[in-house]
Amino acid sequence: MPVDDITRQRILEVAQEHFLRLGFSKVTMEEIATQLGISKKTLYVYFPSKEELLSEVMTTMQNGISTTIDAILNETSLDFVEKVRRMMVHGGMFHSKFSSHFWVDMQKNCPTVWRGCDDFRIMRMRANTLKIVNEGMESGFFRKDINPQIAVLIYTAAIQQLMTPEMLSQLPVTMQELFETIIKIVFEGILTDEARTKHLPTLIQHQSEK
Secondary structure, eight states: OOHHHHHHHHHHHHHHHHHHHHOTTTOOHHHHHHHHTSOHHHHHHHOSSHHHHHHHHHHHHHHHHHHHHHHHHHOTTSOHHHHHHHHHHHHHHHHTTOOHHHHHHHHHHOHHHHHHHHHHHHHHHHHHHHHHHHHHHHTTSBOTTSOHHHHHHHHHHHHHHHSSHHHHHHSSSOHHHHHHHHHHHHHHHTBOHHHHHHTHHHHGGGGGGO
8 A cells, every 4th residue: 555545544543533532623633643643734735624634534434334234235145134133233333433422513513524424324324224125025024015115214214303413412312322223113113023023132132242
C-alpha cells in the first residue's frame, strides 16, 4: 500500500476513535494531528476540513457494514435462519459503536453529513430488508399473507422515525437497544407459527454474543 494511502487510513482510524468517543464538536484537527505525530498542515492536505474528515469516517464505516451484510445475504452455504441471526448480530454491533450524544451532536453541528448518513442508511435498509423478507417468504419462515413491500415500509418507517437524534435524546435507551427492539417487534409479527416456535430462540441468541 502506498505511503499516502497508509497515512490516510491511519488518519481515518484515529479520527473515528476521537469522533465516537467525544462527538464531532469536541474534536479538533489539532488533537488528531498531534496523536498521529503529523502537523495540522499535513492533516489538512488529506482532509481540508473537519466536516470532510467526519464524512469520510462515516462513509467508511457505513460501507464496511454494508459489505458485511451483503456477504451474509449472498452466502449460499448459510440457511435463512443463520443469515437473519448474523445480520442481527452485526447490525447490533454496528449500532453499539455510537452513543446518543454522537448522533445529536452530528445532526446539530454537521447536518450535511448527518443527512447523507441517514439517506444512505434508509436506502440500504430498504433494499436489504426487501431481499430478506422475500427470501423468508420463499423459505416458509415469514407469512405469505403479508405484503412484503408494506412490511419493509413499516420496518424502515420505524427506524427512520425512532432512531433519530431527537428521539434518542429523550429515551433512556441506547441506539443498539432501540434497533434490536424494533427488529423484535416487526419481525416477530410476520413469522409463521412454525418459525416462531422452532427458530425464534435461535434468532435471539445474538443477545448473548455481545
